[in-house]
Amino acid sequence: MAYQGVPGAYSEAAAGKAYPNCDPIPCDQFEVAFQAVEIWIADRAVLPVENSLGGSIHRNYDLLLRHRLHIVGEVQLPIHHCLLALPGVRMEHITRIISHPQALSQCENTLTKMGLNASREAVDDTAGAAEYIATNNLRNTAAIASVRAAELYGLQTLAKGIQDDSSNVTRFVILSREPIIPRIDRPFKTSIVFVQEKGTNILFKVLSSFAFRNFGLPCNFEMVSGLGRGPAVQF
Ligand SMILES: O=C(O)C(=O)Cc1ccccc1
Numbered sequence: 001m002a003y004q005g006v007p008g009a010y011s012e013a014a015a016g017k018a019y020p021n022c023d024p025i026p027c028d029q030f031e032v033a034f035q036a037v038e039i040w041i042a043d044r045a046v047l048p049v050e051n052s053l054g055g056s057i058h059r060n061y062d063l064l065l066r067h068r069l070h071i072v073g074e075v076q077l078p079i080h081h082c083l084l085a086l087p088g089v090r091m092e093h094i095t096r097i098i099s100h101p102q103a104l105s106q107c108e109n110t111l112t113k114m115g116l117n118a119s120r121e122a123v124d125d126t127a128g129a130a131e132y133i134a135t136n137n138l139r140n141t142a143a144i145a146s147v148r149a150a151e152l153y154g155l156q157t158l159a160k161g162i163q164d165d166s167s168n169v170t171r172f173v174i175l176s177r178e179p180i181i182p183r184i185d186r187p188f189k190t191s192i193v194f195v196q197e198k199g200t201n202i203l204f205k206v207l208s209s210f211a212f213r214n215f216g217l218p219c220n221f222e223m224v225s226g227l228g229r230g231p232a233v234q235f
Pocket residue numbers: 004005008009010011012048079100102103124125126127170
């Protein structure tokens with residue numbers, strides 16, 4: 001299963017939660033994870049799409065539109081962030097905090113309350129931030145990442161559970177080359193993308209026909225940029 005990041009990233013944990021016996025394949029970028037499935041290096045890719053704190057990850061919804069992979073599953077992963085640094089480094093030595101943008105925003109209030117006078121810097125993934133500190137022996141820098149990332153890259157945990165909301169959960173979707181054809185023996189979740197042409201009210205018409213037939217209303221509702229063809233609406 002392809003995922004974006006290096007070992008210890010939350011996406012790797014999501015892959016393991018979805019398929020405990022899978023072989024996780026780390027990829028530099030989400031694009032690379034999609035391509036790994038498209039060219040048969042991997043059978044599945046895992047992609048974070050939404051967080052209980054930060055909301056939707058719009059860039060990743062855009063990726064779904066630009067590629068021809070199908071959503072075949074979903075995983076909800078509780079996220080417990082830690083502040084990691086090299087062994088022996090103390091909180092007062094930290095002048096820079098690096099992590100994935102989602103992780104930085106999910107811990108912003110806690111970091112402020114901790115009185116850390118440190119700049120924030122976004123990098124590609126949380127575990128990659130931990131690896132970067134270890135490889136470059138950075139004693140003034142801390143990473144926001146998982147306990148597993150700390151173990152893998154030999155960092156110490158300065159603080160645990162630093163997410164602003166203790167029930168911080170990220171929703172990941174599992175992608176495949178082949179779709180799952182929904183059956184009628186149990187409920188299936190479906191994603192539908194609409195491209196809104198100016199003045200057509202298409203979304204209103206579709207939602208009305210759902211309501212008219214007493215369909216359960218969609219639970220996720222996203223605005224995505226829509227491939228330069230005007231705004232699309234996805235749920
Ligand atoms: O960077 C990671 O480890 C990821 O898998 C992306 C991410 C970052 C923060 C919360 C959930 C997923």
